[in-house]
Amino acid sequence: MVKIGEINALKVIRICDFGYYLDANTGNTDDDILLPKKSALDKELEVGQEVEAFIYKDSRDRIIATLKEPKAKVGEIAYLEVVDSTKIGYFIDFGLERDILVPFKEVAYKLEVGKKYLFYIYLDKTERIAATTYVDKHLHNTNAYDIGTEVTATVYGIQTNGSLMVAIDDTFRGVILKNEYFNHIKPGERLYVRIKKYYEDGKMGVTPRKTRLEEMSDIEYKILDYLNSKGGFMKFNDKSSPQEIKETFQTSKNTFKRALGALMKKGRISQDESGTSLIK
Numbered sequence: 001m002v003k004i005g006e007i008n009a010l011k012v013i014r015i016c017d018f019g020y021y022l023d024a025n026t027g028n029t030d031d032d033i034l035l036p037k038k039s040a041l042d043k044e045l046e047v048g049q050e051v052e053a054f055i056y057k058d059s060r061d062r063i064i065a066t067l068k069e070p071k072a073k074v075g076e077i078a079y080l081e082v083v084d085s086t087k088i089g090y091f092i093d094f095g096l097e098r099d100i101l102v103p104f105k106e107v108a109y110k111l112e113v114g115k116k117y118l119f120y121i122y123l124d125k126t127e128r129i130a131a132t133t134y135v136d137k138h139l140h141n142t143n144a145y146d147i148g149t150e151v152t153a154t155v156y157g158i159q160t161n162g163s164l165m166v167a168i169d170d171t172f173r174g175v176i177l178k179n180e181y182f183n184h185i186k187p188g189e190r191l192y193v194r195i196k197k198y199y200e201d202g203k204m205g206v207t208p209r210k211t212r213l214e215e216m217s218d219i220e221y222k223i224l225d226y227l228n229s230k231g232g233f234m235k236f237n238d239k240s241s242p243q244e245i246k247e248t249f250q251t252s253k254n255t256f257k258r259a260l261g262a263l264m265k266k267g268r269i270s271q272d273e274s275g276t277s278l279i280k
């Protein structure tokens with residue numbers, strides 16, 4: 001039986017001027033599937049030859065074949081670009097002539113044309129290939145990564161408490177707690193993160209923050225650069241509010257205070273109630 005949205009091994013049953021017909025193995029020639037010449041990748045096929053073809057429905061709802069490799073198949077999760085916004089939903093590019101529809105009911109957050117997001121590919125009730133941003137139930141849990149391992153995380157949702165729902169390597173569930181990031185991050189963004197822990201529910205706790213020593217070094221450089229850009233003085237010191245520090249230096253108050261202390265020990269800065277000064 002031919003599976004729409006997947007790669008099928010099918011034999012060429014006959015040849016015509018505009019392409020090849022593949023045997024659908026139903027015993028009915030009306031079910032033979034057209035492989036247009038433009039989708040045969042310039043290959044000269046012969047009757048009886050078996051090909052690996054991707055099967056989908058065209059704009060006229062006809063089952064059709066192509067030898068082109070799609071960016072995703074039915075049952076897979078993929079990071080794909082939104083190419084159009086219409087009255088019925090969004091369309092995403094999956095590498096073939098026809099783009100995939102993401103119906104509005106399958107859109108969990110705002111999508112922007114030209115940007116990429118994580119989608120799960122499925123067949124709708126009419127057996128057309130479609131996509132959804134509701135990917136969580138199609139992700140998996142794992143404990144196969146070592147703590148400290150660096151991986152890629154794609155944001156696919158934001159919880160009400162501000163924590164980010166992320167897919168690790170587009171396959172496994174992960175979460176970034178609100179206190180682990182300091183920039184404005186939106187669904188669709190890809191981050192490099194470290195595995196911090198495993199939760200009882202199977203999710204991985206990950207962070208985009210560097211190790212304490214690496215982070216300290218980065219913040220120290222940020223402080224010095226900021227001071228130089230402000231003529232050697234800034235209003236910030238270890239009494240500044242966490243919000244001000246986060247907005248300006250994209251770090252926590254504790255990390256900021258440790259960096260100030262390290263720079264003072266090195267004789268690079270001094271601070272008082274009015275702020276922090278660069279020692280030249």
